[in-house]
Amino acid sequence: MDPIRIAIVGIGKIARDQHVPAIRGNSAFSLAATVSPHDAGLDGVPHHASLDDLLAQGPAVDAIALCTPPQVRYDLATQALTKGVHLFLEKPPGATLAEVEALKVQADKVGVSLFAAWHSRFAAGVAPARAWLAERKIEKVSIVWREDVRVWHPGQAWIWQPGGLGVFDPGINALSIVTHILPRPFFLKDATLVLPENRAAPIAADLSFRDTAGAAIHMDLDWRQTGPQSWDIVVDTDAGALKLAHGGAVLTLPSGTEHGEDVEYAGLYARFATLIRGGRSDVDTSPLRLVADAFLRGTRQTTQAFHD
Structure with a gap:
């Protein structure tokens, strides 16, 4: 089975410290690209300044991990879902409950997996x-x-x-x-x-x-x-x-x-791969609802x- 080609959007501390090692440590995934207007990306990995550029120019991706601040995440998420890309949302999954609910509806219509990733649960x-x-x-x-x-x-x-x-x-x-x-x-x-x-x-x-x-x-x-x-x-x-x-x-x-051991992000990506292979989503908003x-x-x- 071919690995899931994934891009990371938002290359900050959490992406470098946790997402990159977890992706590289999981044979179900291959790190296809990174996106950030403020970071030069990773050696040997194609990099774009915007998600627009990635989706227009490639390389092709099957999934995206959104590691941006939550205030800007919704527009990026809808852009990815419109292209039929599976989506991993760093916590919190959005800036509001309503926008996360809207993403759930859109993911279901498109038929892709949406994952609200609560890393501490792992x-x-x-x-x-x-x-x-x-x-x-x-x-x-x-x-x-x-x-x-x-x-x-x-x-x-x-x-x-x-x-x-x-x-x-x-x-x-x-x-x-x-x-x-x-x-x-x-x-x-x-x-x-x-x-x-x-x-x-x-x-x-x-x-x-x-x-x-x-x-x-x-x-x-x-x-x-x-x-x-x-x-x-x-x-x-x-x-x-x-x-x-x-x-x-x-x-x-x-x-x-x-x-x-510290297995949180390894567990998250194992879960994300299972969701994608099974054609399912996991979007629990209960922690955000309490906030x-x-x-x-x-x-x-x-x-x-x-x-x-």
Whole structure:
């Protein structure tokens, strides 16, 4: 079977650090081209300054991974879908829920695969955590997701603009895990969003959720943490506590601790290949919906200006 010819649109840090190695490590794919108006691309790989140029001039591609900021993703996605190209959407899958729903409809009409890629769901501890929790009574959940924005998003102005999500850019990773591992749906009850006086998106947030059986879920997000970073989820159950640490890579159960390898993007591309070969899509918007609810219902507080 011939490999799936894929192009990466948007050659930033996440594309270079994660997408390129994952594609090159998966024999189901061949990296056919890259697209970016601001980057020279990769040695030995055809490069174009725009998606228009790629689609008009080639090389031919079967799939595209969109790694651009979410605010500009919809037009690029529709352009690719119009050409019958399978589509991988980096998280978040779009700047709004409505545009993602529109892409789902278009992908179905064209008959191509659309994949909203929540990479944290493929962390090593997530699948066994989901299986263990399926048979437990959930009592409460604590999520602490604190990191240093200067380390992970240096100089990325788009992330502070409307649609860039601010601290919810990493926070949505936690929500992608929790919506996947908890056995019941949950919804927002209250939120406080802390916005720097010179930014349009929050630098911190405190959120309270409740699942449909009444279990409390608390989430603490902050982008001002220095030193060790915190990406932890603790689920208290009737059988003891489950903890996911290091973004889901380390799972601790009452019976002990399991450490996993960094397999997130390898898992994403394995899933994308399966979807394409099977003629299916996977577009779960539940993490983005919870973020949208936080902006819809949250109380806003202003804090001092933030500068990189």
